Amino acid sequence: MKLLQKISEEIYDRIEKRGLAGRLIPKETAERLFVNEDSGRKIREKNIALVRTILLILIAAVIAGVILLSSEKSILGENNTLKRAGPREGDKTYELEVSVAEKEHEKVNVLVTEQEAEAREIGLVFTEAESILRAEMLGENPSLQNVGSSLELIESIKGTKVTVSWEADEEGFFSGTGRLRIIPKEPHCVVIYATLHYFGHIRRIPIFVTIDPMREDAADEEEKIVLLENAVREADAQSPASESVKLPGDAGGETLDWREPADMRPFLILVLGIVSAVMVIPRARSSMRDEEKKRREQMERDYPEIVSKLILLFTAGMTCSAAWKRICNDYLASKEQLGKHFAYEEMVCSLKEFELGKSEAAVYESFGNRTGILCYKRLAAMLSRNLRRGSREILSMLDLESRDAYAARFEAVRKKGEETSTKLLLPMMGMLVIVIAIIVVPAFMGVGM
Numbered sequence: 001m002k003l004l005q006k007i008s009e010e011i012y013d014r015i016e017k018r019g020l021a022g023r024l025i026p027k028e029t030a031e032r033l034f035v036n037e038d039s040g041r042k043i044r045e046k047n048i049a050l051v052r053t054i055l056l057i058l059i060a061a062v063i064a065g066v067i068l069l070s071s072e073k074s075i076l077g078e079n080n081t082l083k084r085a086g087p088r089e090g091d092k093t094y095e096l097e098v099s100v101a102e103k104e105h106e107k108v109n110v111l112v113t114e115q116e117a118e119a120r121e122i123g124l125v126f127t128e129a130e131s132i133l134r135a136e137m138l139g140e141n142p143s144l145q146n147v148g149s150s151l152e153l154i155e156s157i158k159g160t161k162v163t164v165s166w167e168a169d170e171e172g173f174f175s176g177t178g179r180l181r182i183i184p185k186e187p188h189c190v191v192i193y194a195t196l197h198y199f200g201h202i203r204r205i206p207i208f209v210t211i212d213p214m215r216e217d218a219a220d221e222e223e224k225i226v227l228l229e230n231a232v233r234e235a236d237a238q239s240p241a242s243e244s245v246k247l248p249g250d251a252g253g254e255t256l257d258w259r260e261p262a263d264m265r266p267f268l269i270l271v272l273g274i275v276s277a278v279m280v281i282p283r284a285r286s287s288m289r290d291e292e293k294k295r296r297e298q299m300e301r302d303y304p305e306i307v308s309k310l311i312l313l314f315t316a317g318m319t320c321s322a323a324w325k326r327i328c329n330d331y332l333a334s335k336e337q338l339g340k341h342f343a344y345e346e347m348v349c350s351l352k353e354f355e356l357g358k359s360e361a362a363v364y365e366s367f368g369n370r371t372g373i374l375c376y377k378r379l380a381a382m383l384s385r386n387l388r389r390g391s392r393e394i395l396s397m398l399d400l401e402s403r404d405a406y407a408a409r410f411e412a413v414r415k416k417g418e419e420t421s422t423k424l425l426l427p428m429m430g431m432l433v434i435v436i437a438i439i440v441v442p443a444f445m446g447v448g449m
Helices: 002-017 027-033 039-071 119-136 227-238 265-315 320-338 342-355 360-371 374-389 394-448
Strands: 081-083 092-100 106-112 163-167 188-198 201-211 244-246 254-259
Touching: 002 039, 027 265, 039 265, 081 092, 081 106, 106 227, 119 188, 119 201, 227 244, 265 320, 265 342, 265 374, 265 394, 320 342, 320 374, 342 360, 360 374, 374 394
Parallel strands: none
Antiparallel strands: 081 244, 092 106, 092 254, 163 188, 188 201
């Protein structure tokens, strides 16, 4: 971590020399938030922490990408071979890239059939295939004892290497593809024979079907096979018992160049890391803006109280500077209990200017400019006029300002309450939906029973 801290400091120093430090955290915003503190040091610390966070995100993204690349297993073996699935595990599909006749690589899906089962396992293969076949051939029919529409006479068992050939029923109710051609007036039982083929092994199965004349007819669909898939299928059929398949080197007289598709996940992680690192800067700036907004709201809430204290002290016969000093001293004495209040911090900063010998008018003007809030600028202007014209009208002006300030504070509190109630509306609607569901669902369940 010390090394990372030193690197972050070095990077920030270079950024600062190029005059780009303001693009990280705005200096003006930070100075308002770090009043009566070493703002330069605070800004530097925050910017270095921001640079350190960006570096951590980038390092994490690079490490994750490297780990993903190193843990990735190669699909293609030596001499362009692909591993088969074990017996009864189903065929495997590999996503590869192939270049035909040294042209640009294109993505293809290569189907590799499962490894041929041993002789003692053939019976189990046929039993599982028959169970799947009886379920798949139903189509839209509820069962083989209640058939009223066409059957799905599939040509292969999904997930296995078993193929199926069919014999139409002798009475002609079904076509060779399973279409229901004749609908009897009464339920009628017919027999359809399915022959299962598995690597040269054959099993003929009679399937009894009861036709229900109340059901409707439906249709089937057929699929097409491309030249490349034919070449792959031929290569796959050459050694069905082997553990791997050697991909064809040509198809239709054209040379094939096989390769694994590039794994984009490490690069996506790296790009995501870069984007996340870049987004840290606007997030930090947004956080500073939120803090500045809270500062403004707090100062606006404290304004009526400050004006009331000034009125009280002026009425007691204190001068403007003495009243200012008294308010600052009271704040400093109770700061640990009350916490930091930016309006009073700005007043303490002005008190230090008094001690440095700066004129009262200049101090008040500087105070108003630093706050950046209209009501405080107005207060600073009133205090400056009081120095030039005397204190005859200052109490009445401050009294009027106090009334307006409390009215504005009340309006702000009311607006804040409306905003809060609006935010609570969505959770309340969610609770209402949950309550309705608790009431309605059991009622419908009771009706169903």
